[in-house]
Amino acid sequence: MTDLHPQAHKLLAYADNALDKVERIEVEKLLDTDKSAVSFLEQLTISELPFKDAFDSLLELDPPLLEKTELDNTDNSPIHRTVQVDHPSNQKKWLWPTSLVASLLLGATLMFFSINANTEDRDNWIVQVADYHLLYIRETVRHSHSSPEEIEKLSYYLGEQLNSKITIPNLSKQNLSFRRGQILDSNGRKLIQLAYLPKNGLPVALCILKSNANDLLPKTGESRGLPYVTWSKNGLSYIIIGAIDKNDLNAAALNALSQMDNNG
């Protein structure tokens, strides 16, 4: 470890112009009498580098998310660069994997009938899901990819988390490929987020939350500028959300419901 001058902090603050007048005079007196202090200050001066300019280059690495909240039809990067599913054995600690539960008994044809007004609780969690989703761009999930075996393992793991049977719907008919599952936090409750990627554009998420809400038929809506379809069944609330065409989103919800019914 580099030995520091006994007055290193004062000298550093002097070099950084972070001292008041009186303190500067004190340091200058020190420099008049202490050659090692002069030498140390010289070293500090040598390393006065354009740090900000250098690091500002890192700001250019990816576009800010807010500029990509609209449909993005350009994708110049390979989607299948890595093959990995986010389950406990291979996931970083900070990205807790998760999954989907589902056994909805709703018929597909009931899809877009709404019979109940939203409760405040329901609105809150939908806004939270939208808040999460606003943070994601294509790059956030495109490097994740899962084999059928891995998806099955993930389903099992996620099912354990919610104490329910979990189905991760295959939404390939809507050109949505499953990328990963995560458990997020929604006011202290586990929020399962399944991320799908369309061929172009931003991700779509199917989220599941345990709740005490009464069964609700599917209802369309918009939160934070993002269209969604939400429903509740058997103590679980669901939402599928994403900046894609509303018809495509509805079709994806319908498909998800159908598979959950079949597997429930």
Added chain:
Amino acid sequence: MPPKKDHLPQEISKQIPRLRRYAIVLTTIKEDAEDLLQATLERAIAKKHQWQENTHLDRWLFTIMSSIWKNELRSRYTRQGNGVTDNIQDIADNSSTKNLEGTFLINQVLNEVMKLSEDQREAILLVYVEGLKYQEAADILEIPTGTLMSRLARARITLAKSLAFNEESTNIVNFNEHHH
């Protein structure tokens, strides 16, 4: 003007480039940086009720990221075998970072800073890049101000020596080229 809570997600999104930069400084690996960034954003959304209006959102986010990364390092240490990359050479050897490689290498300053220890890198970033005062940066890192200043001083001395060494090396190369 500090952001209001109602607009927090949008305001958080605006901080993403700076957060990504901080994540790169901490992790040195692009994919790890993206994971850390995402975890930070998700934590911020989950804990948005804890953020106090009229305070600096960026510092709150930096604190979250720093905390998540420290926990991750502890976790890696516990798991063993997943060493933390502190050396730029390790980055260059990692194929997953090729997108970054060019960026690093074209900028000698960035290159030299990234060779420093993680503690020193983040101190440099917070004070000399983000423009925080010593005390403010120390608060984010949850360390005494004196510790932060020692890290900065050591970093600066290391950089000075490194630059001097590189200059000498360049002179030697030039000398040899001149005589061949």
